[in-house]
Amino acid sequence: MKNYVEKNFPDTFEARHAGTKTGHSDRGEDWNYLDDQLTESQRWSTWPATEKLMRGPLPYPEFVIEDAGAIDTELGVLKTGKEADVFLIERATAEQRALLAAKRYRSPEQRTFNRSSTYTEGRSVKRSRDARALKNGSTYGRLVEASRWANSEWQYLRLCFAAGAPVPYPVQVMGTEILMEFIEDPESPGAAAPRLQHVRPDAERLGLYWEQIVEAMKIFARLGFAHGDLSPYNVLAAGERLVVIDLPQFVDLAGNERGAGLLRRDCQNICAWFRPRGLDVDGDELLAELIAEAW
Structure with missing residues (x-):
């Protein structure tokens, strides 16, 4: 993994994490200072903000980093699609690092996928407010629509993985972003597997x-x-x-x-x-x- 990141993304882990050793620095617990050390392509790990049902099935694979001091770094685009884009994310501490795929759903007006009713027939919307918003096409309804697709994929990934289907392990979901297992090409370590x-x-x-x-x-x-x-x-x-x-x-x-x-x-x-x-x-x-x- 290190060779792949260093080869394809010369902004190395050490440079990106200078002064942010798993949430600590020479200034101790000064989180405002630590936040200033993150670049535009970085954020603190979103794992601590997720609840049980927003995380993948137990037991967690070894590549799932639970450390609250981990840093997520966006390394580039893996795939663009009709309704979402997939980005390569490095989640890392000073001791551990893992590559993840982050699928981020676009809002309906940004999508080029216009046949959703074909697939969603038979699905229910639990909250009446959400159902009304979807029908009316309000701003809130567009947010519900994007979240609905992300949540649907999340639930299906969990269901299929638990049943033994060959799908990526679902790491976590937050809003319209799903983090999942990065499927690597074993014949080219660190590179994404081809279609x-x-x-x-x-x-x-x-x-x-x-x-x-x-x-x-x-x-x-x-x-x-x-x-x-x-x-x-x-x-x-x-x-x-x-x-x-x-x-x-x-x-x-x-x-x-x-x-x-x-x-x-x-x-x-x-x-x-x-x-x-x-x-x-x-x-x-x-x-x-x-x-x-x-x-």
Whole structure:
């Protein structure tokens, strides 16, 4: 990790943390002074401000830093998307550091994703005030909408991770930002894993990938959901391991009348990537398998 950060972001950890040794400095507990030492790309760790349900499932992985004196440093953009952007974050103390992916949802007027009602059919809004605001499109309603998508992805990440699905570990959520596991490319330590669309696996690995993506889709189906937007662009290839990302539009197969159609589309998209590469797979056969898992 250190080599990657030093190579790609020459503003090194030591320089960024000069005088801020896990919340202490030559001036002792002078927090105003310590705040002045942070750059525009830094903040104190937001972990202490999160409650139990805003944190990932127990037990926490080793890369989860709970120290209140840790500093979050934004290192750059990993991905831009229709409704959110993903940034690379280093969370660190003097003794420990970890790279995380921070997914930050945009407000509705900044998004280019305009088919949300297709996916949210069957979902409920608990607070009547929020439901009215969403319907009226007020300023508060736009905030609710952005938070709603972030919260949806957070809940689906927790649910899927607990069920054993290959998704990033969800570290924490605050408002419209989700911090999650940074999926690293084991063949290029410290670099982000490529999307499935951009890899060229040999026959053996191709078969392994197929088994993994089918099992992932089966887990989703057993939970009662379809990904809803599954494609080679929403799957990361971390060496021999596949990781499915971008879950906010998860579709309730029972509560959404479009659920079966979106599941079929997921199957067709995945099979369309595997067939030209040598696997004789059929989208309708995969759909039948998944429906059997769901019911």
